Amino acid sequence: MPSPPDACEAAAGRRRDAASLRVGGMTALTTIDFPGRLAAVVFCQGCPWRCGYCHNPGLLDARAPSSIAWADVLAFLQARQGLLDGVVFSGGEPTLQGALAGAIADVQARGFEVALHTAGMYPDRLPAILPQLDWIGLDLKAPLHRYDAITRVPGSGERAWESLRHWVASDVAGECRTTWHAGMFDIAELHALAESIAALGVKHWALQECRGSGASASLGRDDISRLAARFSSFTLRKA
Template sequence: MSQVAMLFGSETEVLADEFQIAGFERFSTVDWPGKLVATLFAQGCPWRCTYCHNPDMQDSQVAGTVEWSAVLAHLAHRMGQLDGVVFSGGEPTRQASLIPAMQQVRSLGFGVGLHSAGAYPARLREALGFVDWLGLDIKAMPEGYQDVTGKSAAGPKAWQSLEIALEWGGDLEVRLTVDPTTHTRESVLSVIKRVRAMGGPTPVLQEARAEGTSEEFQRALGSQLLTSVLSGSDLEGLVVRA
C-alpha cells in the first residue's frame, strides 16, 4: 500500500488517478510568486473567455494527456528541489478528483498552489483546506462577465468565490486580465475598488495576450494593450504582470 493510501485511504488514491491533466510544466518560476514549482493544467472549463489562450483545454469531454502516475514519478525525484505544485487550467475546481490529487501532493511534502476563476464556489471552499496559495481571477464586475466569459451566471459565482477566499484568510493573489475588447477604464477601476472594499488585496493586472487566442479575438485586439485602457496615472501603485 502506498503512503497516500495509508494516509487517506485507497479511495483517495484511485480518485487522484482520475484527474484529467491537459499539460504538465515540470519547472516554473512564474506560476506561484517567489516559488519554484511544477504546474499542472487541468482539462475542462465551463467558460469561454474572449482572451483564453488555452482553448484546447476548455472541452471537459476530452481525456487528459498526462497520467497522474507520471506526475507522481516526477515529484518523487524533485523532493527538496521544488517548493510546490500549482494546479491550473482550464478550471481545476471543475474536477472532484482535484482534492485527492492535492492530498497526494501534500503527503509528499510539497506546497499546493491553485489557479482558479471561481467557477465552482462550493468546490473551491472545500479545496482551500489543502491550499497554501491561491491565485484567483476576477474578470469583471458581476454584470460584465457575460461579455468576457459568454456566461451570464459566471459573475455571481466568481464574486462569491472571492468572498470564500477572503473568509479562508490564506495567501491570496487576485488577478484581473485587462481585455481592451471588453473592458473600459471605468470597469477595470470599479473591479479594483470593489475588491479593496471587500478587504481583498489590490488585484494584479495582466495583459490580454493574442498568442493562442481565437482569430476573432486577435482581430479585435489588434495592437491594443493594457495601456490602451488605463493611463500611466491609473497604474501608479498597481502591479502589472505581462
C-alpha cells in the same frame, strides 16, 4: 493519536479518486506561477467557460482524456523531491474535477506545497479545497454586469464573485488578478472594479493589461497610481 477509521477511509477514497484526474499537460519548472517557489504546473483538463482571450484553448474540452496519467505525474514529482518546492494546479479549471482534492493530498503527502489557479466558477466546491492550499491565484475577469459577455455563460459572474468572497474570508495567501483591455470594459469600470474588490478585502491585485485587438485605450501613469493606491500590493503585467 491515530486518525478515526472513517477519516482514514475518507483519505483513502480521495487518494483513489486522484487517479482519475484528467491532466492535459504539465510544466516541469516555473518560477512565476507560485510566488517564491520553484514549482511544477499540472494543467487540469476541462473548462465550461469560453473566454475569447483564453490562453489554453486545448484544455477546454472536459471530455478529452488525460495526456499524462496521474501515476506518471506522481513519479515525476517523486524524482523531484528536494528540488522543487511546490506544485501548481492550473487549467482549464481545476475545480471542475472531483478528483482535485485527492490529487492535492497526493502532492502534499510527498512534501510539496500546493497552489491553485482558478476562475472561481465553482463556489460550492472552493471552501472545502481552500484549507489544503498554500497559495491561490483567483482570476476575476470583470465587473459583475460584464461577466456573461466575456465567459459566454449565464450566471458566471455571481459564481466568480462568490468564490472571491470565500477566498477573502480564508487565511490563504494569494492574489486576485484581472486581464483587461478597453474592448471588454472601459477605464472607468476598471476603477470601479478595483474599488469593489478592495472593499471586499482583497490585498493583492495583479492587473494584466492586454494590448490586443480592440484595445483602443491604455492605462496612463495617473490611472496606474490610483489603482495601486487601493491595495497593499499591486502588480501590473503587460501582455
